[in-house]
Amino acid sequence: MKKLFAALSLMCIPALAQVGIVRSTSGIHAPSAKTLPQGFLYISGTFEMVSDGNPLSLDGGYTDSKGNFVTLEKNTPSNDETFYASFAVLDNLELGVSIPFHYEGDINNTDLDGFGLGDLHLSAKGSIPVNEWFYLGLSGELFAPTGSTEKGFRPRHRWYVKSDGEAYAFTSNYPAANVNVHFSFDLRQYLTFNGYAGLLSDFGEKAKYLLWGAGFNIFPEKTLTLIFEASGETPMRSTRMSYHFLNSPFRLTPGLRLHLPYEAYLTLSGDVGFHYFKELDSEDALSVNLKSGKNNLHYKTSGSPEVAIAISLSKVFNLSWGDDDNDGVIDRKDMCPNTFKGQKVNPRGCPVDEDQDGILNIVDLCPNTPTGLEVDYNGCPLDHDNDGVADYLDKCPNTTNGFAVDSTGCMLDTDGDGIDDNNDKCHETPHGEPVGNDGCPLDQDKDGIPNETDQCPDTPEGISIDKNGCPLDFDGDGVPDDIDNCPNSKLGELVGESGCPLDSDKDGVPDTKDECADTPEGVAVNILGCRIDQDGDGIFDEEDKCPGTPEGAPIDSLGCPLDSDGDGIADWADQCPGTAPNTFIDISGCPTNQRHNFNTFAKHIRFKGIDTVLVNSSYTALNDIVYYMRQYPMNLEIQCSASEAGANAERISNERAEFIYNYLVKKGIRKERLKFQGFGKKLPPTLTQKNGSTDVVRFIPSPENQKQ
Incomplete structure (x- = not known):
């Protein structure tokens, strides 16, 4: 402790x-x-x-120069x-x-x-x-x-x-x-x-x-x-x-x-x-040798x-002389120590009332009010009609509240027609123009029909009108006859400013007949306003690079026929669509050597009964396909049928196609180069096999860089 x-x-x-x-x-x-x-x-x-009830020395007294101990009183x-x-x-x-x-x-x-x-x-x-x-x-x-x-x-x-x-x-x-x-x-x-x-x-x-x-x-x-x-x-x-430290009181x-x-x-x-560790005694005390007259006194004291x-x-x-608000009055005499910079103050440091209206400058919103005027609590001259013009300057002191006034406090008449702006519906009437009680000219559109009976008081000058002062419009399209370029528009037909039928996409076909209202500007359209595709291949003529493509022929994005095996014969005319690259072919697209066509190999691929197990001789044809795919950058789609499988044809055909796919992958052909699909009892029609095919296997090759 x-x-x-x-x-x-x-x-x-x-x-x-x-x-x-x-x-x-x-x-x-x-x-x-x-x-x-x-x-x-x-x-x-x-x-x-x-x-404290103790003598002034620890021992209760002192020793004089003769060695005598003298007791001190408490x-x-x-x-x-x-x-x-x-x-x-x-x-x-x-x-x-x-x-x-x-x-x-x-x-x-x-x-x-x-x-x-x-x-x-x-x-x-x-x-x-x-x-x-x-x-x-x-x-x-x-x-x-x-x-x-x-x-x-x-x-x-x-x-x-x-x-x-x-x-x-x-x-x-x-x-x-x-x-x-x-x-x-x-x-x-x-x-x-x-x-x-x-x-x-x-x-x-x-x-x-x-x-x-x-x-x-x-x-x-x-x-x-x-x-x-x-x-x-x-x-x-x-x-x-x-x-010394531990023994000092x-x-x-x-x-x-x-x-x-x-x-x-x-x-x-x-x-x-207090003493740090123990009660102070004579051993720890301060020894004092004090001079008293001719005698020396010796005693001990605690020092505290x-x-x-x-x-x-x-x-x-x-007594400071600082001036925190810099108003010229030192802070200790400044009764307003937070005066704004530059504000005039009195000797006590408070803002003055320069216009003597009873409102100090610090809160006076009108500090230059003429002497003697009655002011409101903001220090501004009174304005009983609240028109913004002080009473002492207001020549019209009873202006209706909210009405616009001029500098004299009277109601404002900008166009000088005798109708104040608050009641004037025509603020810019020409000088000298006769006006009615609303401040508008008596015949505002100068069409010869007084405003009181003119149902169209804003008719443009020079336009033919009817007895009601409204522009003549024979076809009722809302465009006056005098400026209507198509005066015989059909009733209800949408027209433009010129009175002619609207053609929003500017293709020459009015909107009412246009079945393709968003046709891009400048393209050829038919009588219905739609873009033309003469060969029906889905590519519009202005974008079709091969406009004479036979109907139904496979095409690319430019409208040209596809040539999947790249043999120079379009798919729609190719009698042998599975030809290997760089092979001599006849005019029908068939190779002079039938072994250079993938579907020649396909005819040698057979399955045991209705099973998915290949006949051994089929592997020779598959290995030939592996050889060609390793030699040439071709993608391959595997199509299979199972006409003999009855109700299970869909499943058996899929399993056969997948079996061939897995075999080719196992032989090192990349998966992204292959697709497979089963078609049940019959392969789907093509342009050269319009009724489809009951072949067990069919291959559809395409260049490797062609999207599948």
Whole structure:
């Protein structure tokens, strides 16, 4: 447990600040790493009292220069009063000064009684805001030995006690200086952690001391803030460093801070002196050799009282000269600190009312209103008829709401025909043209028919009309006869602007007769408006490269007859469609050597009965086919029938075709070069076998690059 407590104490060492009491609006012995805003002054006064019921020395007295032990009374009063002031010359730089006074009364048999000045303390602190919740700080402090050397018995700091020679309670023999590192954590305004660590050096004896402290402020922004801190001073000696640190007393400081109006604070706190590992005794105490008149006094003290109580009153004054809104009035006098850039303000920094209409410029939508006019809540002159023209300029103050008006507030008449725009249905009537109550000319289309009886008041000029003022239209197609190029259109027929029947695809066949209404422009069509395919091969004439193809002949995408075996004879005329490449043929497409035709081999392929097992002699023909397919880039479709299989013909024919397919694949022919299909009892018709065939096997070759 002791080791854990020591470790927790050591964790406080990196977070240090000034030595003193209540030196900022945050913390007591451990102030914030933050600084005051530029131009702010902080002043505090503190009273601290020590009266723990024990004498001012551990042994209950002191030894004089003659070796006599003199007992001290208990409850000897001991208190300190400290005045501290700091001023921020920049937003992140703060300078401070501290003047302490001490009192110890009625120390019997000594000349050390009474009230005396302590050491003057000067400080400077800079703040580094890392982010919104973490701040670093660096400070330097200088202690001038200005205190009384003939007063007091309890040393105020550990560096007041020398290793030898004289020591004083209210002052140091020599100047001292230290450098501190600070950090602060602000956790959502519910908790603040302040800490400091510093190294103090005595310029006389060159002694060094580690100053440290850390603490929590709970609810730092609330009316009542709870504070709990730990702090201490440890000599840094070259020998037995750890011993000196572990045997140096430290203090725990609980406190309450009350936030008063006008940035004033009342702080109540208490110091409780502790030793790290055990109760402090004379062996661990500080040995003091104190000068009292002509005598030297020897005694031991803890260096930190067991109990101390302090009360502090502090206040922040705003003496800044910053002007955040750049309105020429410094922030602390600016009653309107968020004035817009360039806005005119009064001496208190608030926007002025230049037109003196009672509405400040900042909200005045009409800032140049003539003096004396009555205005609305926006600062604009009154406009009772809401026509956009202020009453003092409105020559027609009772204009109907929503009517268009001119610059004088009177109803607008753009074309000057005496009818205001709100009632004028003809806004662009020629000047001087007689108009009716609707603002339109009395004979708007000038066709000789008054508007009152003109059923077509917008008839174009020069068009023949009937007695109702509407254009003559003999064929009733909606196009006046005077511009109708096809005056005899059939009733109900769709016509264009010229009155002629519509021809949407411009193929010369009217839409009403056009059975192919989307024919591409420029292609030949028949009387029904459809594209022409004279040879009936499915390829329109304008795209057909072979327009005379016999009906039913297989063709390619250009309309030309297919030649599956590539022998120069189109399939529709080829009597021997399975001819191998580079074979001499006659005019019917048959090879002079019948062995060069795949279907010659097909005739030698037989199956046993109605089975799918081949007769042995059939393998010779299949091997010949394998030979030719290896020699030439041909694809092959295998067709089989099974006329003798009765009701099972469909299945047997498929199994036979698949058997031949698998055999060829097994012999190394790629699957993508082969297709197979069974056709039941009879092979399908071809152009040269119009009634089909009862052959058991038929092969349909094609070039390898031809799509199947």
